[in-house]
Amino acid sequence: MPGFFQRTFVHNIGLKIISLLLAIGLWLAVAHDPPAEVEMKVPLEFHNLPDNLEIDSANFTEAQIRVRGPERVIHRLQASDVRAEIDLASVHPGERTFDLNGGQVHVPQEVEVVQVIPGQFRLSFDNRETRVVEVRPRVTGNFASGMRMAGVTADPPNVEITGPRRRVDAVEAATTDPVDVSGAVTRASFVTQAYVPDPLIQVVHPTPIRVTVIMERSGDEKK
Numbered sequence: 001m002p003g004f005f006q007r008t009f010v011h012n013i014g015l016k017i018i019s020l021l022l023a024i025g026l027w028l029a030v031a032h033d034p035p036a037e038v039e040m041k042v043p044l045e046f047h048n049l050p051d052n053l054e055i056d057s058a059n060f061t062e063a064q065i066r067v068r069g070p071e072r073v074i075h076r077l078q079a080s081d082v083r084a085e086i087d088l089a090s091v092h093p094g095e096r097t098f099d100l101n102g103g104q105v106h107v108p109q110e111v112e113v114v115q116v117i118p119g120q121f122r123l124s125f126d127n128r129e130t131r132v133v134e135v136r137p138r139v140t141g142n143f144a145s146g147m148r149m150a151g152v153t154a155d156p157p158n159v160e161i162t163g164p165r166r167r168v169d170a171v172e173a174a175t176t177d178p179v180d181v182s183g184a185v186t187r188a189s190f191v192t193q194a195y196v197p198d199p200l201i202q203v204v205h206p207t208p209i210r211v212t213v214i215m216e217r218s219g220d221e222k223k
Contacts, residue, residue: 036071037114039064042082042105048089056126056164058200063100063118069111081108084116095124126164130204134173135159135194137211141182149181150216154209159194163201171196174203181213188213 043062046055063084067077083106086098099120102113135154143149159174175197179190190211194203 034071035068036074037066037068038074038077039066040077040079040082041065042079042084045083045085046088047085048087050089050091052128053088053091053093053125054128054164054200056124056166056200057122060121060123063116065105065113065117066115067107067111068114069108073108073110077108077111082106091123091125093125093127095122097122126166128162129165129168130160130162131168132158132160133171133196135176135209136173137176137209137213138178139181139211139213140178141180141184143181143215144183144185146218147185147215148218149213151214153212154194155212156207156209159206159209160204161196161201162204163198167198167201171198171201176209176211179211179213181215184213184215186215188215 041062042065044060049055065082065084067074067082069077084100085104085106086100097120100116100118102116105113105116107113135157137152137154139149139152154176161168161171161174174194176194177192179192181188190213191208192211193206194209196203
């Protein structure tokens with residue numbers, strides 16, 4: 001009997017005391033770590049959009065998500081730790097209503113989703129279109145006294161744009177960032193970029209645009 005007692009309780013008693021203290025400390029940490037909640041805005045991640053389609057609405061890009069978990073975990077939680085993913089694999093041109101719930105929100109261990117706002121949202125989709133449009137330079141500034149602009153060119157003169165068909169068809173031209181010709185008296189060149197104001201339209205393979213402005217004296221104007 002003494003041998004059993006010694007083997008069970010006395011052998012490696014130092015390690016056993018340390019293990020017991022660690023277990024007690026862990027229990028105390030958990031017992032004194034009350035649950036906490038926090039709300040955060042999380043950008044939506046859209047996955048599996050068919051190659052021939054584009055999202056044709058930009059009015060819904062994030063959700064407000066309330067989560068709960070141990071206070072120590074919630075205090076360390078970052079917006080990047082929470083992801084709301086929407087699967088677009090089955091969408092077609094037109095409008096579509098999506099449910100948004102906790103099952104689509106990915107959170108760290110020990111954290112649960114309490115609420116997602118909104119619970120539903122709508123997106124519209126259109127076929128992707130690509131076309132070439134003219135580049136129109138945007139010239140600003142005060143001309144030198146007695147000077148006027150005789151001509152302006154863009155090189156390259158065109159760019160290719162892509163996006164939802166309805167929006168691409170409505171684009172007349174791309175424009176450049178403004179170039180300031182204040183004080184120019186002959187010819188001036190500027191390197192800038194071309195863009196389309198619609199945020200859902202992109203310039204394909206954007207490259208620098210060289211804008212050349214030719215100035216002449218107002219008296220040189222043909223009569």
